[in-house]
Amino acid sequence: MEIENETQIMINGNTPELNGFTYDEIGDDHMSTGVDTPMKQNAFDMSDDDKKIRIAELFAEIMDVMGLDLTDDSLRGTPNRVAKMYIDEIFSGLNPKNKPKVALFDNKYQYNQMLVEKNITFYSNCEHHFVPIIGKAHVAYISSGKVIGLSKLNRIVQYFAKRPQVQERLTNQIALELKKILNTDDIAVIIDAKHLCVSSRGIKDDTSATVTTYYGGAFNSPDKIAELQNYITQ
Numbered sequence: 698m699e700i701e702n703e704t705q706i707m708i709n710g711n712t713p714e715l716n717g718f719t720y721d722e723i724g725d726d727h728m729s730t731g732v733d734t735p736m737k738q739n740a741f742d743m744s745d746d747d748k749k750i751r752i753a754e755l756f757a758e759i760m761d762v763m764g765l766d767l768t769d770d771s772l773r774g775t776p777n778r779v780a781k782m783y784i785d786e787i788f789s790g791l792n793p794k795n796k797p798k799v800a801l802f803d804n805k806y807q808y809n810q811m812l813v814e815k816n817i818t819f820y821s822n823c824e825h826h827f828v829p830i831i832g833k834a835h836v837a838y839i840s841s842g843k844v845i846g847l848s849k850l851n852r853i854v855q856y857f858a859k860r861p862q863v864q865e866r867l868t869n870q871i872a873l874e875l876k877k878i879l880n881t882d883d884i885a886v887i888i889d890a891k892h893l894c895v896s897s898r899g900i901k902d903d904t905s906a907t908v909t910t911y912y913g914g915a916f917n918s919p920d921k922i923a924e925l926q927n928y929i930t931q
């Protein structure tokens with residue numbers, strides 16, 4: 698992805714003040730309130746099938762309020778399509794039952810340098826506007842004795858991307874999950890993404906991209922960061 702105008706967000710830095718801002722301003726500034734996706738206690742009491750029926754009803758109502766003719770052949774199926782897409786695809790990562798099962802293997806090769814899986818393309822959606830975030834994730838770890846299948850790194854990124862998200866939280870959720878699975882602090886996650894709520898509406902900046910980073914354990918050193926950046930830009 699071409700980046701002409703990067704915005705560096707410091708994950709471990711200061712949290713911007715919420716006080717004194719309107720919800721609109723907070724939305725456009727993409728603030729994140731915590732590392733866990735805010736979910737209701739009873740989020741999964743309703744079955745997926747029942748959720749699809751309810752979402753389809755509600756989405757039909759939104760379309761109706763906007764004045765769209767739901768008897769038109771082209772629009773008739775839209776509420777059901779949207780409902781199915783929300784639950785089975787673009788927001789399927791809300792449900793823990795869809796979390797990828799991860800098997801670990803012994804580090805037989807005694808490979809003790811960083812492993813970098815770069816350019817993992819993902820599609821997510823901004824939780825403030827429900828429009829796409831499109832980007833690339835680069836993840837890296839140093840084995841503490843176990844290794845993970847490469848495709849699983851990709852699947853973990855996709856799982857957390859398939860939620861209404863803010864980029865800072867997505868970055869941290871991927872990092873904390875890898876930390877837990879691989880039993881090491883030596884994890885790095887870099888996300889470089891374009892937010893359609895910034896490019897297609899609001900400020901309408903088509904060239905900016907947002908970069909977020911997580912450097913844990915051994916990655917928290919200028920040398921390791923430089924090495925990692927070098928692999929990613931190659």
Ligand SMILES: [Zn+2]
Pocket residue numbers: 724725727823824825826827892894895
């Ligand atoms: Zn947004």
